[in-house]
Amino acid sequence: MKLCISAMVLVFGASALLAEDKRPEPYAPMPWHLVDVWWDIGSDVLLESCSVEITITGDVPADVNLYLAPMGLGHLNKTPFYSGFQTQADGYTKQDQQLRKLGRGLLFSMWGARSLDAIRPSIGGFCQSSGHEGDFVSVRRPYPWKQGKYSYRIVRMDKEIVDGKPCTWVGAFVYSHEQGENVFVGALRFPGENLVLSRQLANFVEIYGEQRPVSAIPKLAVTLGNLQVNGKPVEKPTARAVYPPGVPDYAQAVARGKSIVIIVGQPVANRTQRRVELIGQ
Numbered sequence: 001m002k003l004c005i006s007a008m009v010l011v012f013g014a015s016a017l018l019a020e021d022k023r024p025e026p027y028a029p030m031p032w033h034l035v036d037v038w039w040d041i042g043s044d045v046l047l048e049s050c051s052v053e054i055t056i057t058g059d060v061p062a063d064v065n066l067y068l069a070p071m072g073l074g075h076l077n078k079t080p081f082y083s084g085f086q087t088q089a090d091g092y093t094k095q096d097q098q099l100r101k102l103g104r105g106l107l108f109s110m111w112g113a114r115s116l117d118a119i120r121p122s123i124g125g126f127c128q129s130s131g132h133e134g135d136f137v138s139v140r141r142p143y144p145w146k147q148g149k150y151s152y153r154i155v156r157m158d159k160e161i162v163d164g165k166p167c168t169w170v171g172a173f174v175y176s177h178e179q180g181e182n183v184f185v186g187a188l189r190f191p192g193e194n195l196v197l198s199r200q201l202a203n204f205v206e207i208y209g210e211q212r213p214v215s216a217i218p219k220l221a222v223t224l225g226n227l228q229v230n231g232k233p234v235e236k237p238t239a240r241a242v243y244p245p246g247v248p249d250y251a252q253a254v255a256r257g258k259s260i261v262i263i264v265g266q267p268v269a270n271r272t273q274r275r276v277e278l279i280g281q
Helices: 005-013
Strands: 034-040 049-057 066-076 079-091 100-111 119-123 126-130 136-142 149-164 165-175 181-191 200-207 220-229 240-242 251-256 259-264 275-278
Touching: 005 200, 005 275, 034 066, 034 259, 049 066, 049 079, 049 126, 049 200, 066 149, 079 149, 079 181, 079 251, 100 126, 100 165, 100 181, 119 126, 149 181, 200 259, 251 275
Parallel strands: none
Antiparallel strands: 034 200, 034 240, 049 149, 049 220, 066 079, 066 200, 079 100, 100 136, 119 181, 126 136, 136 181, 149 165, 165 181, 220 259, 240 275, 251 259
């Protein structure tokens, strides 16, 4: 999957949709989810692996707190998780829990746990256990990602018995198509032996951290697609865009075949629909 220049021209050229945002600030407190894209793969399925391709077009300034989440919210045995790319990641090690800034990095997080025993960082990687967004554990790895094409993948790994109950480790990997390298983000321990991936999976684009003016939202295009489960493309996915209220209308999602192109950083005037069907059966 490649982002064609014509796709960017199509979206940027839609002048009827784009105009300068005249609404007064401030908006709702951050984080701002500029858009959530909800995919439906048709049914719940036993997980061996799941992957999404993401192509980033445009330079992202280092001082912007941007989270691109190709797996923005999913559920394994109803345990929620999310994962993706951050410009300003943070974390610590199991041995030294002094929080430190990591810069650009990759994340994989799971809710409903706090034990460091449920975290397996990569070599040289970091982690976090916190309750500030509800109890969660997370692996984080510094990685100097930039514009280009990547595949984000989660993979079922080994089993473990904890307090007499089965658990399963799930690893996260990012493949850089330009660099030809496969990066291990880390692994988390999910409850259960047979992991059921729920049929709905979200992607999102988020601005987080301290409150910033809308002028700080970077201009870029994000293409999401080639959704695969257990090594096979999802045959008939559906997808809809959800634009949360109370945040700047600075994202526009359009369908390109079975992919979604999200244009970020251009104001969208007079948005009347907060839920838009993008891909149907």
